Amino acid sequence: MSHVSRHPAGASGSPDAPVVAPGPTGFDAREVRSRFPLLTQPREKPLVYLDSAATSQKPQAVLDAMDRYYRTCNANIHRGVYGIAEEATALFEDARRRFARFVNASPREIVFTRNSTEALNLVARAWGGWALRAGDAILLTPMEHHSNLVPWQMLAAERGLELRFIPITGSGELDLDALPGLFADGRVKAVSFVHVSNVLGTVNPATELARIAHEHGATVILDASQSAAHMALDVKALGADFVACTAHKMLGPTGIGMLWGRREILEAMPPFLGGGEMIRTVSLTSSTWNELPWKFEAGTLAIAEAVGLGAAVTFLEGLGMEHVFAHDRALARYAMERLAEVPGVRVLGPPADRRGGVVAFTVEGVHPHDVAMVLDRDGVCVRAGHHCAQPLHDQLGIPASARASFHCYSVPEDVDALVTGLAEVRRLFA
Amino acid sequence: MSDLFRDHILEHYRRPRCHGTLEAPDARVEDANPLCGDRLVMDFRFEDGRIAAVRFTGTGCSISQAAASLVCEAIEGRSIDEVKGMTRQDMLDLLGVDDLGPVRSKCAMLALKTVKAAAWGVARWDDEEEESA
Numbered sequence: 414m415s416h417v418s419r420h421p422a423g424a425s426g427s428p429d430a431p432v433v434a435p436g437p438t439g440f441d442a443r444e445v446r447s448r449f450p451l452l453t454q455p456r457e458k459p460l461v462y463l464d465s466a467a468t469s470q471k472p473q474a475v476l477d478a479m480d481r482y483y484r485t486c487n488a489n490i491h492r493g494v495y496g497i498a499e500e501a502t503a504l505f506e507d508a509r510r511r512f513a514r515f516v517n518a519s520p521r522e523i524v525f526t527r528n529s530t531e532a533l534n535l536v537a538r539a540w541g542g543w544a545l546r547a548g549d550a551i552l553l554t555p556m557e558h559h560s561n562l563v564p565w566q567m568l569a570a571e572r573g574l575e576l577r578f579i580p581i582t583g584s585g586e587l588d589l590d591a592l593p594g595l596f597a598d599g600r601v602k603a604v605s606f607v608h609v610s611n612v613l614g615t616v617n618p619a620t621e622l623a624r625i626a627h628e629h630g631a632t633v634i635l636d637a638s639q640s641a642a643h644m645a646l647d648v649k650a651l652g653a654d655f656v657a658c659t660a661h662k663m664l665g666p667t668g669i670g671m672l673w674g675r676r677e678i679l680e681a682m683p684p685f686l687g688g689g690e691m692i693r694t695v696s697l698t699s700s701t702w703n704e705l706p707w708k709f710e711a712g713t714l715a716i717a718e719a720v721g722l723g724a725a726v727t728f729l730e731g732l733g734m735e736h737v738f739a740h741d742r743a744l745a746r747y748a749m750e751r752l753a754e755v756p757g758v759r760v761l762g763p764p765a766d767r768r769g770g771v772v773a774f775t776v777e778g779v780h781p782h783d784v785a786m787v788l789d790r791d792g793v794c795v796r797a798g799h800h801c802a803q804p805l806h807d808q809l810g811i812p813a814s815a816r817a818s819f820h821c822y823s824v825p826e827d828v829d830a831l832v833t834g835l836a837e838v839r840r841l842f843a
Numbered sequence: 844m845s846d847l848f849r850d851h852i853l854e855h856y857r858r859p860r861c862h863g864t865l866e867a868p869d870a871r872v873e874d875a876n877p878l879c880g881d882r883l884v885m886d887f888r889f890e891d892g893r894i895a896a897v898r899f900t901g902t903g904c905s906i907s908q909a910a911a912s913l914v915c916e917a918i919e920g921r922s923i924d925e926v927k928g929m930t931r932q933d934m935l936d937l938l939g940v941d942d943l944g945p946v947r948s949k950c951a952m953l954a955l956k957t958v959k960a961a962a963w964g965v966a967r968w969d970d971e972e973e974e975s976a
Contacts, residue, residue, distance in 0.1 A: 782879045782904035782950065787848060798879045812880035812902060841848055842905075 439736030446822040448472045458792035461830040466611050466639060466771050466818030467796050468661045471725075475665060478724035479717045490716055491690060491707070505716050508723030509706075512671055515726045516656070517647040522679060524672040524709040525719060529638040530560035532657035532672035533605075535709065536634050537564035539685040540655070540678065541603065544632065547573035549602040552595055552631065554579045554587060554617075555808050556610045559801045561636045561657075565605065577601065581808065585613035585762040589621070596629040605634035609643070612802045612816065613762030614745060614771035616640070623652035632678070638662055641671075642820070643741050643769050645734035648673050660718065664820070665725035669718035672709070679705050686711040729821075737821050741770025744819040748772045748828045755835045761814060770819035773800070776835065779842045781815040787841060788834040795831065848905075852938060856905040861915035863898040872961045874968075876953050878946065881907035883953055885915070887961045894918050894926060897958070904950050906938075911954035913937040918958055926962040929955060 446452050449470045452460060462470060486500040493499070506520070513520040526532045545551070551565050555578050569576050577595055580588045587606075595601060604626040608619050623633045635653040637646060642663035648656050654675045661667040684691050684702055688711035693701045702708045729737065746765035749772060752758045757777035762768055776784050785797035796816045799806045806813060817831055868886035875882040881903030888896040897915045901908055917937055918926050934955045935942065943951055960968035 780879075780902075780904040782881075782906075786904070786906075786947070790848075806880075841853065 439739060440732050440821070442740060442822060442824050445732065446824065448474070449822050450476065452822055456792075461791070461793040461827045463793065463795045463817040463819070463823070463827055463831060465642075465820035465823065466662070466800075466816065468667065469642060469664050469820050470822060471666065471721075472664055472728050474728050475721045475724045479666060479721040482717045482720045487717075489713055501716060504720050504723070505714075508719040508726075511723045511726045515646070515730065516641065516658075516673060517649050518673050519676065521705045522648075522673050522676050524674065524679070524706045525714050526670040526672055526709075527668060527715070528661070528670035529636060529657045529659040530564075530670070532655075532659075532670045533561050533634070533636060534564045535672055535685040536605075536655045536657070536674075537568045539709070540632070540674075540682045541565070541568050542572070543682050545572060545574055545602055548575075548600060550575040550577050550600040552577045552579065552601045552604040552606075552626070554606045555581055556585070556587075556613060556615065556802065556805050557605075557607055558611055558636065558638065559803070560638075561605055561607060561634075562804070575600070579606070584764070585610070585615050585809075586767065587615075587617055587622070589618070589625075592622075592625055596625075596631075599629070601626075601629060601631050603634065604631045605636070607636040607638075608640035609637075609769045609771070610762070610802075610805075611639050611771065612773050612800050612805055612814065614768030614773070615763050616767060616769055619651050619653065627652065639769060639771070643734075644738040654678055660722040660725060663722075663725055664728055665722040666715075666718040668715040669722055671722075676705065679709070684708050684711070688712045690714075732821055738769070740821060741819045741823075742766075742768070744823055744825065744828065745770050745772050747825055748817055748819075748831070751828055751832045752835075755832060755839070757839060758835065761809065770823070771816065772818070773814040773816040775811055775814050776838055776842075779838055781813045783842060784815040784835070784838050787838045788831065791830065791834045791837070793827075793830050793834045849939065852905060852909045855909035855912040859899075859908060859912035861898050861912065861919065862900065864900060865896055865898050868898075870961045870964070872957050872966070874953055874957045874960065876903070876907065876949050878949060879904060879907075881950055881953050883907070883911050883957050885911070885954075885957050885961060889923065892924070893920060893922050894962075895920075897961075899954075899957075903953075906947060906950040907953050910934065910938060910951050911957070914954045914958055923962050926958055929959060931955070 449472050451470050486497040488498040488501045490502040490505045509523050510520045513523045551574055580591050582588050609616050619635055626633045633653040634655040637656050637658050641658040656673040659670040691703050691708050691711040693703050745768055749760050749765050752760055752774055759775050761773045781797035785795050788795055798813050865886035865888055869889045870887040873884045883899055883901035885899045897919055899911045899915055956968045
């Protein structure tokens, strides 16, 4: 394999390796890569990790922060008055503050959840269950991850709500011309959509869509699972009412997600889960709720994971989110150029200048699962399947696709290894 | 990890045995693997407690389709009771692999689940799902 010499095991890429495509965009991806233990681990075959849209790898700084927490101050938060409990509480709330600053929000408006899915379920259940009435409509898109589709389906079935969908164009972008018709009867009370598609890579016009939705009196929910990890996010500028994110796609650990909600809505709506921490007073028959954001945080949360998230945010800020985005997009462009060289490969979604670092594709006559399994033999990790977006694949008329996705540690050689591997796919299945 | 792309798997994928449908089958069983969209439809004709004929159609990855070809070829003419007793190991042996990870296992075991559902006369057979030790 040609990439073997460029990716010596245990190193972050040899310093004299030829730069074959997009040069560094604000940071040196090889140097960044060296800070990710999993990517520099010596192994039989060099690992070519192209599945960051599923979950990102974690830098040493994140692992250290979590390890340090467990080794030095593991205690439950907001309860104990002893030293390490205070220390743990301070670390936890510091992570919240760091993330709040990262997305230009107030810490009061940041609710920790398990992941984006739970954040979106919180909105559907606690806000939707409270604010929506039979006959109301929820406007979604066909490119939603199941996490922003199924909770609304469940609520709609229970409450007699209608689900509507903004159509997508042939290039996999939202057809905003359809909006006047969709809003015409005044029944759309919520618009929930993905910021960056995890399949097509499409960057949706979130600010514009939020503005139009608000003009029609609808509440706006944004699934920022992919975007928060790859671009500068300013919840105030976006103009949404809720934004859902997850730490594990943004170099942090699994098990912790973040929901930003507009303060007045969070104040007005009822809590989601009941239990400890989310209450102010409890009697045998009734309770009153804690203040924001703890009103939405029942039970002991993932404390070490929050600490890890805080470290991930600091790491990303060190790189600069605008640089991360430019880096990912440059790799997506390079991947699209290289994949165009492979006969039978069809890339899904819009041109590189309108997408994030996600490139899904099909190989003519070869099931995506076979594509991924053949690539795996060379250590190339891509996702194959419907990527939790089955209705989108139905619309595209394909059962599944293969997907390569990038993050700050991805390098052009990863794309080269993918292209080399695809030649083997074609050889085996031609 | 065994190499799944060995010749005989690819050969069964390219030229599947027992491919097609039966007219007025005694049983038709359909199963799918939601993870990757593998789908199998199998038609059965039973005679004197035996599988007199079996035909399958389907879509999916090479492992799922080759496994269907292999298992259909293996059970044609066998007694229904024998098929009821088939195990995950039998399927691995047919594929010629030592073991499979949990994800690939689902592709490989879909065909076995489908024939066992037919043998037991149920719509769905889920017991081959468990992973290997």
